[in-house]
Amino acid sequence: MGDRPKRPLSAYMIWLNETREQLKKENPGAKVTEIAKKGGEMWRGLTDKTKWEKKAADMKEQYTKDIKEFEANGGSTDAGSGKKRKSGGGGKAAAKAAPKKTKKKASSEEDSEEEGSD
Helix, strand or coil, X not given: CCCCCCCCCCHHHHHHHHHHHHHHHHCCCCCHHHHHHHHHHHHHHCCCCHHHHHHHHHHHXXXXXXXXXXXXXXXXXXXXXXXXXXXXXXXXXXXXXXXXXXXXXXXXHHHHHHHHHC
16 A cells, blocks of 8 residues: 555645746845745736646646545545644643643732732
8 A cells, every 4th residue: 555645736836836946046045934925925916827727726636536546445534643643732732821821820819919918
């Protein structure tokens, strides 16, 4: 059994992959984030995106075929193992955030009690 097919790229990502080197040449020394920001601005300014939208649609169609074939050959449709890890990580972050709120509340209450004691 092989690996599950990867999701296809969006029209924007196809365009950005084709344009990234040009952006780097036009903006020497620019950080990766600056290149991405500039790319996003340029993409929003494009009036004709049909070339990349067609490529994305073709890739999505191929992906759909590949997934059906993968599942027909005994591939697991459960992509939840990655999702479970992500949600578990989110739960930890939420659990870490909760004590901070409690501490702030407790310290505010202690301040109030101290003021009232005088």
